[in-house]
Amino acid sequence: MCTDKLANGGTTPHSPSDDSPDFEQPLLYAHGGLQAGKDSAAVHDHEAQCSPEDRGATSLRTCFNGLNALSGVGLLSIPYALAEGGWLSLVLLPVVAAVCCYMGQLLQRCMSTSPATRGYPDIGALAFGRKGRFAVSLFMYAELYLVAIGFLILEGDNLDKLFPGTSLSLGPGIVVSGKHLFIVLVSVVILPTMWLRNLSVLAYISASGVVASVVLVFCVLWAALVDGVGFQGKGRMLNVSGLPTALGLYTFCYCGHAVFPTLCNSMKEKDKFSKVLVICFVACTLNYGSMAILGYLMYGDDVESQVTLNLPVGKLSSKLAIYTTLINPFSKYALMLTPVATAIEEKLLAAGNKRSVKNMLLRTFIVVSTVVIALTVPFFGDLMAFVGSLLSVMVSMLLPCVCYLWIFGTARCSRAEVALIGMIIVLGSLVAAGGTYSSLQKIIHEF
Template identity: 90%
Template sequence: MCTDKLANGGAAPHCPSDDSPDFEQPLLYAHGGLEAGKDPAAARDHEAQCSPEDGGATSLRTYFNGLNALSGVGLLTIPYALAEGGWLSLVLLPVVAAVCCYTGQLLQRCMSASPAVRGYPDIGALALGGKGRFAVSLSMYAELYLVAIGFLILEGDSLNKLFPGTSLSLGPGIVVSGKHLFVVLVSIVILPTMWLRNLSLLAYISASGVVASVVLVFCVLWAAVVDGVGFQGKGRMLNVSGLPTALGLYTFCYCGHAVFPTLCNSMKEKDKFSKVLVICFVACTLNYGSMAILGYLMYGDDVEPQVTLSLPEGKLISKLAIYTTLINPFSKYALMVTPVATAIEEKLLSGNKRSIKNMLIRAFIVISTVIIALTIPFFGELMAFVGSLLSVMVSMLLPCICYLKIFGTARCSMSEVVLIVMIIVLGSLVAATGTYSSLRNIIHKF
């Protein structure tokens, strides 16, 4: 029984014989927090994520959803990441992709241990009880919150590129100009989307992320070949001091683990999820690698943290690239922050008549992200921090820890244990060095 359930995603752990105690039932209740319908935290975490479709999604639709989960603003920062680490650091991109793909498969195997697992926080609860749920939820929500801040910075920088010199006078001696003005204006436009109770429309709009990623690569290639930018950036072979930042940004590109359990649950044929995951990672790695090489060949070490800001001004293709980058943050901001808002509301509010308080809480969250975006307007450095600390935690460390805790080393092959321990050690090293490096760069820019 155990072997059949765990054979889906690659090397399955060795399982005890058929006369051993049933493996599923004790895990359901050993730590608490997983019995269906009886744990508010479980219900809240499940509500905060996308609910699986009743009929089940096809493999093709899951491919698309997986690509959308992995195709994000990391595409804009990948040439900058390559510039930080040098040409040789590019070999680390497929390595990071392979590790994150493997840990995604570990999450799938963790789900097979209990039918009560519906989302990532449930896996944390299954492995480590209430503390595990809290650790997973905190890491996920912090990552979502900081990425939303990155969206505001991205919007401000991009609009400032499109409309340079824009300013607004608020009175004698009070002038708001540049990207600060655009960050505030964008937040005003975004705020009403935070009050929507049904985000299905935004979910469909955000699905344009896959197409937008391909369009961006095409725009950068067009600027190089047709608009005369060329491939003049020589770049460095290796920059050891920049490797932590590069690794943090590479990891940020593959931070879709929070939604992988939901995608798996939504499938009609869950045993095909491992194959879907591999294809999604390969496709995204090819796209990320293409953008990294193009951007670094074009601009070398002078490439901006957002490659679109390096494109020549006034060109139609440059405007198309920037407009393309503007679409997703507008739609995805609410999708990113709503889980955070939902968790806060469930914690602070009770009862059904709380619409005004809900609106105030969500408005406060938007205001807080605006304040931080205005205070730390460093997109590349902030995304490196998110990738180094939170993405490494969510995408590498927690899947490995939860897997070993749920199944135990006795049920895993020696090679699998060694591989997982190596990922934990290397992930911890990336988290420590990358977090320090990104924080140092942020402080240095103040």
């Protein structure tokens, strides 16, 4: 663990309560990460989203939000990821989970250096100034935005399977049907959740998403044991050419780092966030592993990018699985896009008390923009592989490592920790390069 040897002459971990004027404030303000005279509107805006200490979310509610951020869409694509890499690639899933959990711990340590650090972009600013804030914001918001688009594509695919042939006439010669119709309808249903600004309230919606993820696994198991699908899939032990895609999708399963700082700030007792992270990652890994094994045993290399698309039509388990799948994006869409919306509001909206209408209009526009792109790029599996390989690896692995080392310095960390972080940076870079190239090739081929 990193220690404050240079600042205090001892070996105790650095904490938010440490008074280190030579470390905390000069870094913060000299780099332009946060300005002392910053307009109070931004502070109030953060308070609207991240509850103050006496009104913050409990550990249980934060745990639900964390589980909701980590589980969901990746659960549907995890059998496809296993099919791409083969059975032996499954050993990489807990490895990726452990690395991503450790990265969450690093982000928390970075935040502990200053109480003014409110979100992931602030960590970038703390490390590298305005350029760091811009880089972190770019990758983070792009990841969250594309994940939200993936939610809409998923909803359209599964509703079209559940209600094939559905169409709606909007006038002479204008007919919207199938997947496109359902994407639009789903966005209308999801829109009110985007107007929620308090993560403590959003935890109730998150709880439904967590339950839905567990129910989904049982539905797939029911299809195999009761509805006659069985375990007939013949999978490969190892597919080296598919490993980049598999690793990208595995990483995508744990791409909640962009919202971790927001969740941490929303807690009453922020010192318990580390334990909450461990619980979330262990629970999600068990759920992901179960679904990967079930789906690959059932369908082998024929598994679709969403395992629900393989399930037999008309069976109760299939219908329940799809209905359960539809709950996940509803519960997660707002959680993913809330940091994006908050950042835009702070940048564009003027200070004042009459901001609610403007906030709603801005968040509505964000939803509309995701719908337009979802209608244009309908390749769920390839899109998620691209997000996982490039953006999730960058946000969940590379940026936490780089920011942590730059903020604390190698002199404040043990040699073992520096070596571990260096290894993660190298391997993460290889995964990002290989997975991005592979997924882009597939997207271009689909077009």
